[in-house]
Amino acid sequence: MTERNVDILIVGAGPAGLAAAIAAHEEHVGSVLVIEREKEPGGILRQCIHNGFGLHRFKEELTGPEYAQKDIDRIHELGIPVECSTTVLSVSRDKSVTCVSSENGLQLIHAKAVILAMGCRERPRGALCTPGTRCAGIFSAGTAQRFVNLEGFMPGRRVVILGSGDIGLIMARRMTLQGAKVLACVEIMPYSSGLNRNIVQCLQDYNIPLYLSHTVTDIRGRERLEGITVSRVDDHRKPVPGTEMDFDCDTLLLSCGLIPENELTKGAGIDISAVTSGAVVDDMLQTSIPGIFACGNVLHVHDLVDHVSDESFRAGRAAADYIRTGFVSPEYISVLDGSGVRGTVPQKIRIPADNPVTLSFRPADVFRGSSVVVECGGKELLRKKALIFTPGEMVHIVLQPGLLHDLPSDSIIVRLERN
Amino acid sequence: MEQSITCINCPVGCRMTVVLSDTGGFESVSGNTCPRGAAYARQECTLPERMVTAVIPVSGSAIPLSVKTSKPVPKDMIPAVMGELSRVCISVPVSLGQVIIPDILHTGSDIVATRSLK
Numbered sequence: 001m002t003e004r005n006v007d008i009l010i011v012g013a014g015p016a017g018l019a020a021a022i023a024a025h026e027e028h029v030g031s032v033l034v035i036e037r038e039k040e041p042g043g044i045l046r047q048c049i050h051n052g053f054g055l056h057r058f059k060e061e062l063t064g065p066e067y068a069q070k071d072i073d074r075i076h077e078l079g080i081p082v083e084c085s086t087t088v089l090s091v092s093r094d095k096s097v098t099c100v101s102s103e104n105g106l107q108l109i110h111a112k113a114v115i116l117a118m119g120c121r122e123r124p125r126g127a128l129c130t131p132g133t134r135c136a137g138i139f140s141a142g143t144a145q146r147f148v149n150l151e152g153f154m155p156g157r158r159v160v161i162l163g164s165g166d167i168g169l170i171m172a173r174r175m176t177l178q179g180a181k182v183l184a185c186v187e188i189m190p191y192s193s194g195l196n197r198n199i200v201q202c203l204q205d206y207n208i209p210l211y212l213s214h215t216v217t218d219i220r221g222r223e224r225l226e227g228i229t230v231s232r233v234d235d236h237r238k239p240v241p242g243t244e245m246d247f248d249c250d251t252l253l254l255s256c257g258l259i260p261e262n263e264l265t266k267g268a269g270i271d272i273s274a275v276t277s278g279a280v281v282d283d284m285l286q287t288s289i290p291g292i293f294a295c296g297n298v299l300h301v302h303d304l305v306d307h308v309s310d311e312s313f314r315a316g317r318a319a320a321d322y323i324r325t326g327f328v329s330p331e332y333i334s335v336l337d338g339s340g341v342r343g344t345v346p347q348k349i350r351i352p353a354d355n356p357v358t359l360s361f362r363p364a365d366v367f368r369g370s371s372v373v374v375e376c377g378g379k380e381l382l383r384k385k386a387l388i389f390t391p392g393e394m395v396h397i398v399l400q401p402g403l404l405h406d407l408p409s410d411s412i413i414v415r416l417e418r419n
Numbered sequence: 420m421e422q423s424i425t426c427i428n429c430p431v432g433c434r435m436t437v438v439l440s441d442t443g444g445f446e447s448v449s450g451n452t453c454p455r456g457a458a459y460a461r462q463e464c465t466l467p468e469r470m471v472t473a474v475i476p477v478s479g480s481a482i483p484l485s486v487k488t489s490k491p492v493p494k495d496m497i498p499a500v501m502g503e504l505s506r507v508c509i510s511v512p513v514s515l516g517q518v519i520i521p522d523i524l525h526t527g528s529d530i531v532a533t534r535s536l537k
Binding site for chain 2: 046048049051061063065066069148149151152177178195197199200201205343365387388390392393
């Protein structure tokens with residue numbers, strides 16, 4: 001085993017890791033190293049060949065590979081090393097990172113600061129409790145996307161999609177354009193969590209029916225998938241007998257939500273939020289272990305890569321700041337989810353605050369003509385109105401440091417209020 | 420003739436009703452809450468357009484090449500564009516932004532590479 005030292009080590013070279021590395025390098029004179037388990041940097045963007053990325057950050061609509069390339073070019077310009085085909089096995093409390101690759105064998109790297117940017121993974125069949133046989137032909141939508149877009153083969157011919165998340169919708173169109181027949185998209189909730197744009201351009205354009213308040217209640221097939229049964233569900237998401245429809249299909253794609261990939265985080269003993277499934281962080285995106293930071297989809301699942309990059313630039317700057325100054329042991333106020341709000345990040349804010357603090361959360365339901373209210377001990381700090389809040393779209397609000405002085409309580413509450 | 424469509428510009432997703440003349444010309448739109456909705460409704464009911472993205476095999480590379488149209492093409496031409504893409508033969512190297520098929524099917528849109536392959 002070889003041993004070496006770096007200043008800032010970043011786990012993952014997806015959009016989060018690349019942005020964190022760029023910001024860390026720009027703010028810091030020491031060494032920055034990125035570790036990536038795939039053969040090339042770019043993360044999930046490599047397989048997201050559709051367009052629509054980068055509208056906020058670059059003011060143009062890019063495809064996933066084009067967006068990733070902008071950051072990769074910058075990484076090369078700055079000379080930041082990215083070690084690909086290298087898997088991180090563990091991260092320890094003292095910021096030692098164990099990783100392995102065919103080329104370099106086992107390595108122990110001692111870092112002064114670590115940024116976790118491992119991204120997220122899709123909820124698998126086992127987590128959905130779907131009945132039926134365990135035949136081949138059932139894939140997560142992202143796996144199918146990888147097969148079609150990166151490996152160049154089709155996973156099936158007659159397809160049903162369970163879940164109407166954006167990846168599922170994108171794959172409905174992708175499979176259709178490559179010659180498959182997509183029979184239906186089935187969603188257990190009474191609304192789709194996907195963007196309107198994707199419902200129109202990926203389903204309606206190709207006459208693919210969307211069954212809301214429906215789910216898969218049987219899967220048949222011995223070797224390969226032969227068919228599935230779809231039933232309507234009631235208000236409690238229980239299947240309604242007598243509403244069964246059979247579909248003759250060889251492929252079922254699952255697009256049923258994303259889960260931050262936090263095995264390394266848990267292994268390090270970092271506190272995890274039960275709501276976001278990501279680390280508990282402060283406004284510097286620092287986890288419960290000083291000097292270890294988290295950003296991007298490993299922290300909480302985002303909708304837009306632009307927001308991932310933005311958050312990760314902040315994590316990179318924070319890690320550089322940590323090395324430069326070491327944070328003095330701060331005083332914190334906690335940030336709590338109020339009614340209608342889920343998974344507010346960060347969960348705590350250092351006071352007195354000297355920089356603006358971005359709070360991000362998901363609405364628990366669809367709210368029309370409502371307001372976000374931030375309050376502390378009964379005192380209203382901020383109120384912001386919008387035409388609509390939906391669970392599919394993360395809300396970001398900025399608290400100016402001036403708002404966080406002379407607070408009457410040691411916690412602030414974020415809630416949604418119907419007008 | 421009336422046609423109902425959902426606006427895609429933002430999460431509000433306004434349900435709009437468009438009135439078209441007998442010849443398919445745009446006459447009026449209702450149900451939108453902003454001018455972007457009206458513009459989208461007019462475009463969508465007269466000449467709907469889409470960006471097309473796909474991958475094509477490249478000789479000498481295990482990874483296929485991702486490509487896009489340089490600007491949106493008429494929606495009803497998507498199958499024909501995909502057909503053209505299935506017939507193209509190229510080999511490495513390819514660089515990001517390289518034109519693979521100029522002015523595909525006289526749409527005025529080029530097929531360009533969205534990644535590099537060595």
